[in-house]
Amino acid sequence: MAENATATKTLETALWNAADVLRSKMDANEYKDYLLGLIFYKYLSDQLLAEANDLLEETPADIFEAQTNYETAYADLDIQSDLIDGLKDQLSYILKPDLTFAALVNKINASEFQLEDLAQGFADIERASADFAGLFEDIDLYSRKLGTNLNKQNQTIADVMKTIAPLDVISTSGDTLGDAYEYLIGQFASESGKKAGEFYTPQPVAHLMMQAVLHGKADQKGFSVYDPTMGSGSLLLNAKKYSNEPATINYFGQELNTSTFNLARMNMLLHGVQTGNQFLRNGDTLDGDWPVEEPTNFDAVLMNPPYSAKWRADAGFLQDPRFSTYGVIAPKSKADYAFLLHGYYHLKDSGTMAIVLPHGILFRGAAEGKIRTKLLEMGAIDTVIGLPANIFYNTSIPTTIVILKKNRSNKDVFFIDASKEFVKGKNQNTMTDAHLQKILDTYFAKKDVDKLAHLASFDEIRENDFNLNIPRYVDTFEAEAPIDxxxxxxxxxxxxxxxxxxxxxxxxxxxxxxxxxxxxxxxxxxxxxxxx
Known part of the structure; x- marks a missing residue:
């Protein structure tokens, strides 16, 4: 375990340092696409060389010797066809020997590298299988931000490739590479500021949500998890950490932003999720329901949607089965409840849903108040957890996790005020493992804890006009000591x-x-x- 942690940390540092080449040329939200894309290309390329040498029954000392073996075998027409078929069967893609990452680095060292070669490698991967279609389309190798002319653009990309070339991205054990990749995404989110909300949920929040929805189901085979606003896939991938049957998990996710959608696909593969277990779609979750073919309901639904986003909210949505039960639709200026109802619609009767939203959804009136009242009357809202302020990259406001279930035996709502469960940071607050465990233990126990938690009956909630504002139920007031x-x-x-x-x-x-x-x-x- 310690070796894995050390290997991950070493890899994280090396990968983050590689960003220095690009950091002065563009902001983090842009250069993440280049660095993460090149790392992924190296991973696919090095994986191909490792598989080729296995097929050839060779044991190379390093990736460059593996490259030499591959070149030699590929040039032998007697075995070339069988080698290509074997690689396609195992990996579903192929790269010619002169287009692998190792081959391109050799060209860089010989001052023979051209961007056209890398572009061709990208294209060959994308054409090899529908699983890889469009993966590299966001990487503009000829952007003027890389340099004002072709030679400078060529040099910038070459410098990044040389920086990551020595890294062993194949022999790392477990999720080491995937976790390092996730670390990079988090670092980019930190540097990107508000734009980070498009692609990343801080890991402490992701851990908390996943453990809440997976509780009691760690041994379930074929567990299905759905995130209709998946970003980079960080919420979904936490299922692997807490399931005892990780190889059987099925991941369903949708993302509107194409760049972020591709990032999620790379993230899945780097975490070792087989393509047969991924069901990911690039699309608008609210405008068009998905999935509409079996399976349509899932064991767990996890969401961190854009807060109070605008949406179409046409009257026709009143006929949409996702929203028709509630008699009204979420306002155009605030899609929070539209996202919540979409996720709840796709939850199995035995499932659990966790969604992060701003506190306004707990007490705002009008259409949102009517939707909230209906959910409470249905017994859909199980728990409300108030999170600390300034733990997300895209907002400093405090947020809340709402946990929903179907077919509950009662309509009580459990409230946890975790707003003080954090460590203050210079730019960002964070929640430690101790904070998460305290919140989870409280959630599982479902008992009142002074100044932390309260189990409110439906009658109590009705007396409060279905207002779920946490201070109405959890009194955190600390009386000052009497003055002598x-x-x-x-x-x-x-x-x-x-x-x-x-x-x-x-x-x-x-x-x-x-x-x-x-x-x-x-x-x-x-x-x-x-x-x-």
Whole structure:
């Protein structure tokens, strides 16, 4: 375990340092596409060389010797066809020997590298299988941000490739590479600021949500998890960490932003998720429902949608089965409940859903109030967890996790005020493992805890007009210690005495200071100020 942690940390540092080549040329939201794309290309390329050498029954000392073996075998027409078929069967893609990452690095060292070769390698991967279609389309190798002419663009990409070339991305065990990749995404999110909300959920929040929805189902085979606003896939991938049957998990996700969608696909593959277990789609979750063919409901639904986003909200959505039950639709200016209802619609009767949203959804009125009331009357809302402020990259406001279930035996709602469960950081607050465990233990116990949690009955919630604002249910007020007036009076007397003593000492020193004729107007004024 310690070796894995050390290997991951070493890889994380090396990969992050590779960003130095690009950092001065563009902001993090742009250069992440180049660095993450090139790392992924190296991974696919090195994986191909490793598989080729296995088929050839060779044991190369390093990736460059593996490259030499591959070149030699590929040039042998007697075995070329069988080698290509074997690679396609195992990997579903192929790269010619002169287009592998190792071959391109050799060209860089020989001052023979051309961007056209890398572009061709990207194209060959994308054409090899529908699983790889469009993966590299966001990487503009000829962007003027890389350099003002072709030679400078060529040099910039070459410098990045040389930086990551020595890294062993194949022999790392477990999820080491995937976790390092996830770390990079988090670092990019930190540098990107508000734009980070498009692609990343901080890991402490992701861990908390996943453990809540997977509780009691760690041994379930074929567990299905769905995120209709998946970003880079970080929420989905946490299922692997807490399931005892990770190879059987089926991942369903949708993402509107094409660049982020491709990032999620790469992230899945780098975490070792087989393409047969991924069901990912590039599309608009609210405008068009998906999935509409079996399976349509899932064991777990996880969401961190854009907060209070605008959406179409046409009257026709009242006929949409996702929203029709509630009689109204979420307002155009705030799609929060539209996202929530979409996710809830796709939840199995035995499933659990967790969604992060701003606190406004707990108490806002009008259409949102009607939707919230209907959900409460259905017993859909199980738990409300108030999170600390400033733990997300895209907003400093406090947020809430709402946990929903179907077919509950009661309509109680459990409230947890975790707003103080954090460690303050310079730019970003964070939640430690101890904070997460405290919240989870409280959630699983479902019992009142003074100044932390309260199990509210449906009658109590109805008396509050279906307002779920957490302070109405969890009193975190800390009374100030009573003031000891006698002590305050004595402190004032002590201060007066100290002031008198200081004045007397000053007067003694002043009396020793006289002018040559024994008179000094300034000294007289000073004595008057002292009250003498």
């Amino acid at each position: 007036l006698a002590k305050v009076g004595q402190d004032l007397l002590d201060v007066d005495a100290e002031i008198a003593a200081v004045k007397a000492d000053l007067l003694n020193q002043v009396n020793e200071l006289v002018s040559a004729d024994g008179h000094d107007t300034n000294l007289a004024n000073f004595k008057a100020w002292l009250g003498q």
